[in-house]
Amino acid sequence: MKHSNWLAGAAVAAISLGGAAQAQTTLSMWYHGAGNEVEAKIVDQIIADFNASQTDWKVEMQSFPQAAYNDSVVAGALAGNLPDILDVDGPVMPNWAWSGYMQPLQIDETLIEGFLPGPKGYWDGKLYSIGLWDAAVALVTRQSYLDELGLRTPTLEQPWTGEEFMAALEAAKASGKFEYAFDPGMAWTGEWYPYAFSPFLQSFGGDIVDRSTYKTAEGALNGEAAIAFGEWWQGLFTNGYAQASQDPADRDSGFAAGKYAFSWNGNWAALGALSTFEDTVFLPAPDFGNGSKIGAASWQFGVSASSKHPEGASAFIQFALQDKYLAAFSNGIGLIPPTKTAAEMTDNYKDGGPMAVFYDLTKAQALVRPVTPGYVVQAKVFEKALADIANGANVADTLDAAVDEINADIEKNGGYGH
Amino acid sequence: MATISADNHGLRLATRYAVLVLIAIVFIFPLVFMLMSSLKPDQQLLQDTASLRAFLPVGDVSLRNYTAAFDRAxxxxxxxxxxxxxxxxxxxxxxxxxxxxxxxxxxxxxxxxxxxxxxxxxxxxxxxxxxxxxxxxxxxxxxxxxxxxxxxxxxxxxxxxxxxxxxxxxxxxxxxxxxxxxxxxxxxxxxxxxxxxxxxxxxxxxxxxxxxxxxxxxxxxxxxxxxxxxxxxxxxxxxxxxxxxxxxxxxxxxxxxxxxxxxxxxxxxxxxxxxxxxxxxxxxxxxxxxxx
CATH class of the missing domain: 1.10.3720.10 (MetI-like)
Structure with a gap:
């Protein structure tokens, strides 16, 4: 009797376990972090926690190397082979949403009310993606350099004006102590250009495209403000403050080696700088007349348009928004947590933490890149124009040509749905 | 006369070998650079690119990069x-x-x-x-x-x-x-x-x-x-x-x-x-x- 009871119990347990296993519908997920061990571990942990937390869904992830990720998604979309959940670089999201690769998220938006603006991926009035972190750039230097050069330390409330910034570069150059006064990061190409340099243009009063309509770049990228920006940009190189082409090794280690007085770099490089120089300081972007601006929006999670289980995919993304995961990403890879509560749980971004300034910078100065499907083309045109200007091309002609190219693309794509 | 001819032959041979060696160096050095760099830490690797040390197994040489590569992928x-x-x-x-x-x-x-x-x-x-x-x-x-x-x-x-x-x-x-x-x-x-x-x-x-x-x-x-x-x-x-x-x-x-x-x-x-x-x-x- 005892034996038969045990058998019956085992049978019931087996049936219930089998039933539970069968009930879990598999959700496929693509992620751009292959090769990044720390990031992969955190994502794996979130997936394991989510899969164990409920019996409806089971997420399975495929990792892609970042450099190959966007092409893989586009190819997957063409082949009708997209996963349920994918991640997307913030400024690229409108293009994927417009192209029909993504659908709006089904998450409780009250959960993201306290998020920084950058990680919220809105397109056409709907939330398509949400990020678990943000990234920011700052003017990296040393307090001792500022003191030696007799420069005021700019603050968030009172950043340097454009004139003060140029005077700082001139002082650094005149000191003869540095190879170049300023390292804008010319060794980095691609998205670095619009992410890091278009905020300067916006601070001048220009933009990559006219954001009031998103139907033209006329006036925004070749108006008076944009030409003033272009001339300033070219002057950085012609006046010897910065180098137009840079060895990647110098970008990685030039500031640490004392080659540059000021480096325009992101929070991902901040810990390295702090470990080299204890007196490293992260200064806000200079204000060229229209406020200090920095870029915003990093990688975000979304749901593919072809997902048959958008509610499950959204449930996973909502699960990942917990502060403990936001803090884990920040502690693991140094990125900015999107909420103040998560920031307080981190070593670097809590009040008084060594990188807390980046949270404040993002909150105060961040401006997302143009929210339009055309951005992917506009970013490349902008990059080419800036590289050409840095190498001596005529500013007005180059910007006019860039405007023509952007406008032609907008027209070819029927205005991109704006 | 015979001596001069032999000398010419030797000179031609030497010139030919010198050219071939130069060509070989051009083709082999990238491989040598790759192999030597694979044995060095990043900081040293980047510093060495400015000198002939880039082609030599000098400095902090180890197989750590190979282990790390297997860990990463x-x-x-x-x-x-x-x-x-x-x-x-x-x-x-x-x-x-x-x-x-x-x-x-x-x-x-x-x-x-x-x-x-x-x-x-x-x-x-x-x-x-x-x-x-x-x-x-x-x-x-x-x-x-x-x-x-x-x-x-x-x-x-x-x-x-x-x-x-x-x-x-x-x-x-x-x-x-x-x-x-x-x-x-x-x-x-x-x-x-x-x-x-x-x-x-x-x-x-x-x-x-x-x-x-x-x-x-x-x-x-x-x-x-x-x-x-x-x-x-x-x-x-x-x-x-x-x-x-x-x-x-x-x-x-x-x-x-x-x-x-x-x-x-x-x-x-x-x-x-x-x-x-x-x-x-x-x-x-x-x-x-x-x-x-």
Whole structure:
């Protein structure tokens, strides 16, 4: 009797376990972090926690190397082979949403009310993606350099004006102590250009495209403000403050080696700088007349348009928004947590933490890149124009040509749905 | 007079060797740089690039980059995938393309010249222009395998192999080589009653060693260096080849030492294959004038 009871119990347990296993519908997920061990571990942990937390869904992830990720998604979309959940670089999201690769998220938006603006991926009035972190750039230097050069330390409330910034570069150059006064990061190409340099243009009063309509770049990228920006940009190189082409090794280690007085770099490089120089300081972007601006929006999670289980995919993304995961990403890879509560749980971004300034910078100065499907083309045109200007091309002609190219693309794509 | 002539000969020889050594250095130094850099930490690697130390195993030399490369990515799996895909494609390609060339050169049939012209014309079509249509086709094709009939070839080895078995360049190489074979051999065999498959197997292919080596090396390099196609059709890590795997090492801050270690490891199969077929490859170039 005892034996038969045990058998019956085992049978019931087996049936219930089998039933539970069968009930879990598999959700496929693509992620751009292959090769990044720390990031992969955190994502794996979130997936394991989510899969164990409920019996409806089971997420399975495929990792892609970042450099190959966007092409893989586009190819997957063409082949009708997209996963349920994918991640997307913030400024690229409108293009994927417009192209029909993504659908709006089904998450409780009250959960993201306290998020920084950058990680919220809105397109056409709907939330398509949400990020678990943000990234920011700052003017990296040393307090001792500022003191030696007799420069005021700019603050968030009172950043340097454009004139003060140029005077700082001139002082650094005149000191003869540095190879170049300023390292804008010319060794980095691609998205670095619009992410890091278009905020300067916006601070001048220009933009990559006219954001009031998103139907033209006329006036925004070749108006008076944009030409003033272009001339300033070219002057950085012609006046010897910065180098137009840079060895990647110098970008990685030039500031640490004392080659540059000021480096325009992101929070991902901040810990390295702090470990080299204890007196490293992260200064806000200079204000060229229209406020200090920095870029915003990093990688975000979304749901593919072809997902048959958008509610499950959204449930996973909502699960990942917990502060403990936001803090884990920040502690693991140094990125900015999107909420103040998560920031307080981190070593670097809590009040008084060594990188807390980046949270404040993002909150105060961040401006997302143009929210339009055309951005992917506009970013490349902008990059080419800036590289050409840095190498001596005529500013007005180059910007006019860039405007023509952007406008032609907008027209070819029927205005991109704006 | 004899002495002067000997001196001239020696001088010419010395000059020739000096030039050859210089050329060898130009070609070998990148490999030496890669190998030496793979043994150094990033900071030292970057510093050494400014001097001859870049080509020497000096400083903090270790195998740490190799260990780290294995930690970052499934290197052995990527190499296995590439060697498997490349090896199978090369073998099938040599078989199919040599048969096609045999038919073009030795068997008379209607439309032969036109079809050969069409195949050769494909040489000027870049792969990028047909990649998307090919992807759309491959994603819907049926396949019978271990799981029975399935639809769509994505995420498999065969999607990386089948589209590249036949190609214009390999057929062209075989056609050119077969044309130079003595026609009397084939005629004599036909008179003796040999069938076309017998002539292909027993007469033509045993004489085709040099072109087989050339075609194999060129095909091997093209397949081993595949990047765009596997990027488009493979989403699962288990089927990824080495060139897509290389991207694992390009994070925000590139680990250059690991990149060099990875490159050193994935270069080994290419070098081994080339060295194995080197003699026949050179013989082929010498006899056909085809440049690799």
């Amino acid at each position: 499934p290197v052995a799996l990527f190499i296995f995938n590439s060697v498997l895909v490349t090896g199978v494609t090369v073998v099938l390609s040599l078989l199919v393309c040599s048969m096609a060339a045999f038919a073009f050169v030795f068997i008379g049939w209607k439309g032969r010249d036109f079809l050969l012209t069409v195949i050769l014309a494909t040489l000027i079509v870049p792969f990028e222009t047909i990649a998307i249509p090919l992807l759309l086709i491959a994603s819907k094709l049926p396949w019978i395998g271990m799981d029975g009939l399935t639809w769509g070839w994505l995420n498999s080895y065969h999607v990386q192999i089948v589209p590249f078995i036949a190609d214009g360049l390999t057929i062209f190489l075989f056609v050119q080589y077969f044309k130079d074979l003595p026609g009397e051999l084939i005629e004599a065999a036909r008179v003796e009653g040999a069938t076309w498959p017998q002539i292909y197997r027993r007469i033509v292919m045993p004489l085709a060693g040099p072109v087989l080596a050339t075609a194999a090396i060129l095909k091997f390099l093209a397949m081993y260096n595949q990047y765009l196609w596997p990027l488009m059709v493979v989403q699962q890590e288990g089927y990824r080849p080495v060139m897509v795997g290389l991207q694992y090492f390009f994070q925000q801050n590139v680990a250059w030492g690991e990149v060099m270690a990875y490159l050193s490891m994935i270069t080994v199969p290419v070098l081994a294959f080339y060295l194995y077929l080197q003699r026949a490859f050179i013989a082929s170039i010498a006899s056909t004038g085809v440049k690799g």
